[in-house]
Amino acid sequence: MMRYHLAACVLALSTLTFPVHAAQREPLKMRWEVLRNELTQPRSRTKARISITALKGKALPAQGWSLYFNTAYGIVTGPLDGQLTMEKVSGGLYRVRPAAGFKGLxxxxxLHVDYYFSGLLIKMERAPAGPYLVYDAEPDVAHVIGDYQMLLPTRSAQLQRPAGEHELVTPQQTYRNNAGADVLPAAALPLVFPTPLALKPGAGRVHLARAPQVISGPGLKYETALARALFARYLPQGDASRTPVPLRLRIGVVDGQRSPEAYELSISADDGISITGNSAAGVARGLQSLHDLLPLPTPGAAQFDLPELSVTDAPRFAYRGFQLDVARNFQPKEVVMKTLDLMATYKLNKLHFHLTDDEGWRLEIGGLPELTSIGAVRGHSALEGVRLPPAYGSGPRIDDPHGSGYYTRADYIEILRYAAARHIEVIPEVEMPGHARAAVKSMEARYRRMTAAGDKDAAQFLLTDFDDRSVYRSPQQYNDHVINAGLESSYAFIDHVVGQIAAMHREAGVPLTTMHVGGDELPLGAWERSPASQALMRREQLASIADLWDYFHDRVDGILRKHGMTASGWEELGARRTAKEDAPLSVNPRFAQRGFSLYVWNNTPGNEDFAYRAANAGYDIVLAPVTNMYLDMATNANPEEPGVNWGGYVELETVYNFQPMSAQLTEAGRKRIRGVEATLFSETVRTTSQLDYLMMPRLLAVAERAWAPDPDWAQAGDALQAAALRRAAWSGFVNVLGQRVLPRLDLERGDVAYRIAPPGMVVEGGKVLVNHVLPGLTLRYTTDGSAPTARSKPVTGPIAAKGTISAAAFDRTGRAGMVARIINR
Incomplete structure (x- = not known):
């Protein structure tokens, strides 16, 4: 099973220039479609078509041109019908060229360019992206094809699937799934989200006619400002003649709770509002719960009531994370801060910051300018080593805001301080030894520059053994992206980078206690024919590449310890390498007592229990299972749903249903489960709205599962009792999201383009019934098959009209979700 990582990002590149002539608009129109899925033996395949139309009187010549584009993986290269050929350039960059006999256009x-994918194409992430044309006579001039359309599959030949696999989700199926929850009245909604440890309702209410008077103890500067800003928004005017209710914030001891994020919240008519936290973080989490108790924002509101209650709360897991990938495509600093705001609102506390990968290095490192001048820039070039090639649709221009960009030292320090104020730890990730092409190519460029200048230290940070003849290919289709373990300069590079990042954290005043060093997907064959690696193996008496892998991570661990850190990485960091691709993982005992934290994504067949075996062996574990927590996975197999599907499909309910603990865990192993993390490798993300769509509202289910106590339904021994308890809990979850959590997000921010699922629809008794996974969102419909708008009729009950009934849900800003259609005859 392949783990296919990609990403998305943005930043203005004031220091970069791109000649105007180098990215011209080409008078071509391009269309792409699936022709058919072929269920053949021994392996199914998909036939696709690129259609190119020459416009404006400009013909396409018989020879001397190449059509470039990105695609994820799986294109069959070689001769094509019509005297054309398909070639792989690098990674996911391909091109179509005319062969002898092509007559021009x-x-x-x-011109129809028909080609094949190995395996079935189910999701549209493998459609060509970022197409452009280059003529041999001007190899550095890229002609952008701006008129490009991807046609979604609709015909049966395009949608063929093996029986029982990748089935499309119909409106009828959605209706039945949605019926698995009850619609609750507002008075029955859970009061606090995520579910607190203990909540005791009181009998009365506390009336607020003006903002409370915030009385805070020492060490709560941010929390005091947060409280004042919160009530300034909800009670902007207030009645100055009324005595303000006190809001007391303090750091104290929460009885029976050891977590620094534990808090007590009390709302009393006699004593006002008080929040006590074991630390400032606890006070901040308590303020978010108080925020959740406020009524939805109403313009001009002058007063409201709060319920009397007391809450004692603490998180189930100390680690509640979200991994944001900005390496393969870039997100600007402002988007990172927006993400941190969302995390703080829902009590998540770890930002796993995926800063480097094959397709981008996104952080300025002092003394190594090539990491950003080369490694942070993608675009077309006829010469090797000038910049990274286009990837994931970034196209030929180096000023594409998603393909190119990086954080300056000042940017990163600002992000660190912003996160720290919200009690979120930033864990930077520098991928090694694989997933490192941006670093490898940057250091090769540095070597060439310094060698040309006669600098004797040219090889100081070189990551490449130029005599390496190893044969390998990564899941992302690279064969030149691995840091060489046999070069001392590789460890000098790692030491320098780690030291520079540690220095940024010190300057920000934010401790750096661990760094994520990747470690995943080192392809078989890497290092095997490297003279430098072979020489090191002889010196160190290493018997196998598996031993060299251990040597590499032993050195990396030593570097991190020198800088006061422990190592974090993907599960391969604690697994013993094997000589067989996709073999079940076995726990490596060598590092079990080193304090390594393993982020375990691989729960694919054969590895379902690796996280628990590793915990029992002594490794600290963060659970990030692909089948439940990978938010880059599409919601379902329907073509219009964005995302990938190599690890399955992840519905909102899929995340909610995740049960982190296993009976396989020993008592010591249970203590090694640090928490859970949602991961978003943004392979299909090129805009902020696409990031929002994949992240939300599934991140809310992550927050619930990470913070809330183990639910009753997961512990019930009786199946019927468990089903009843689960239905009640799920009903509370979806209703509070649809009626309060997401409406508050709309009304307070209005800039989070979360997924609004299509409604469910069935015909019963000659009438159309409509429901939604999130009760509380407004449903609207039309009777002529057209897409509903904010002015369409609301769904208030069964629809008796005949014809093609279209329905969609709308948020509080009037934004529509996906449309569902059904015919009522």
């Missing part, structure tokens, strides 16, 4: 005519 006259203006106004269309």
């Amino acid at each position: 006259n203006a106004g005519r269309t």
Whole structure:
């Protein structure tokens, strides 16, 4: 099972220039479609078509041109019908070129380029992205094809699937799934989200006619400001003649709770509002619960009531994380801060910051300018080593805000301080030894520059053994992306980078206690034919590549310890390498007592229990299972749903249903489960709205599962009792999201383009019934098959109209979700 990582990002590149002539608009129109899925033996395949139309009187010549584009993986290269050929350039960059005998394309005519994918194409992430044309006569001039359309599959030949696999989700199926929850009245909604440890309701209410008077103890500067800003928004005017209710914030001892994020919240008509936390973080979490108790924002509101209650709360897991990938495509600093705001609102506390990968290095490192001048820039070039090639649709221009960009030292320090104020730890990730092409190519460029200048230290940070003849290919289709373990300069590079990042954290006043060093997907074959690696193996008496792998991570661990850190990484960091691809993982005992934290994504067949075996062996574990917590996975197999599917499909309910603990865990192993993390490798993300869509509202289910106590339904021994308890809990969850959590997000921010699922629809008794996974969102419909708008009729009950009934849900800003249609005859 392949783990296919990608990403998305943005930043203005004021220091970069791109000649105007180097990215011209080409008078071509391009369309892409699936022709058919072929269920053949021994392996199914998909036939696809690129259609190119020459416009504006400009013909496409018989020879001397190449059509470039990105695609994820799986294209079959070689000769094509029509005297054309498909070639792989690098990674996911491909090109179509004319072969001998191609006659050219006259203006106004269309050329069909038919080609195959190995395996079935189910999700549209493998459609060509970022297409451009280059003529051999001007190899550095890229002609952007701006008129490009991807056609979604609709015909049966395009949608063929093996029986029982990748089935499309119909409106009827959605209706039945949605019926698994009850619609609750507002008075029955859970009062606090995520579910607190203990909540005791009182009998009365506390009336607020003006903002409370915030009385805070020492060490709560941010929390005091947060409380004042909160009530300034909800009670902007207030009645100055009324005595303000006191809001007391203090750091104290929460009885019976050891977590620094534990808090007590009390709302009393006699004593006002008080929040006590074991630390400032606890006070901040208590303020978010108080925030959740406020009524939804109403323009001009002058007063409201709060319920009397007392809450004692603490998180189930100390680690509640979200991994944001900005390496493969870039997100600007402002998007990172927006993400941190969302995390703080829902009590998540770890930002796993995926800063480097094959397709981008996104952090300025002092003394190594090539890491950003080369490694942070993607675009077309006829020469090797000038910049990284286009990837994931970034196209030929180096000023593409998603393909190119990086955080300056000042940017990163600002992000660290912003996160720290919200009690979120930033864990930077520097991928090694694989997933490192951006670093490898940057250091090769540095070597060439310094060698040309006669600098004797040119090889100081070189990551490449130029005599390496190893044969390998990564899941992302690279064969030149691995840091060489046999070079002392590789460890000098790692030491320098780690030291620079540690220095940024010190300057920010934010401790750096661990760094994520990747460690995943080192392809078989890497290092095997490297003279440098072979020489090191002889010196160190290493018997195998598996021993060299251990040597590499032993050195990396030593570097991190020198800088006061422990090592974090993907599960491969604590697994013994094997000589067989996709073999079940076995726990490596060598590092079990080193304090390594393993982020375990691989719960694919054969590895379902690796996280628990590793915990029992002594490794600290963060659970990030692909089948439940990978938010880059599409919600379902329907073509219009964005995302990938190599690890399955992840519905909102899929995340909610995740049960982190296993009966396989020993008592010591249970203590090694640090928490859970949602991961978003943004392979299909090129805009902030796409990031929002994949992240939300599934991140809310992550927050519930990470903070809330183990639910009753997960512990019930009786199946019927468990089903009843689970239905009640799920009903509370979806209703509080649809009626309060997401509406508050709309009304307070209005800039989070979360997924609004299509409604469910069935025909019963000659009428159309409509429901939604999130009760509380407004449903609207039309009777002529057109997409509903904010002015369409609301769904208030069964729809008796005949014809094609279209329905969609709308948020509080009037934004529509996906449309569902059904015919009522």
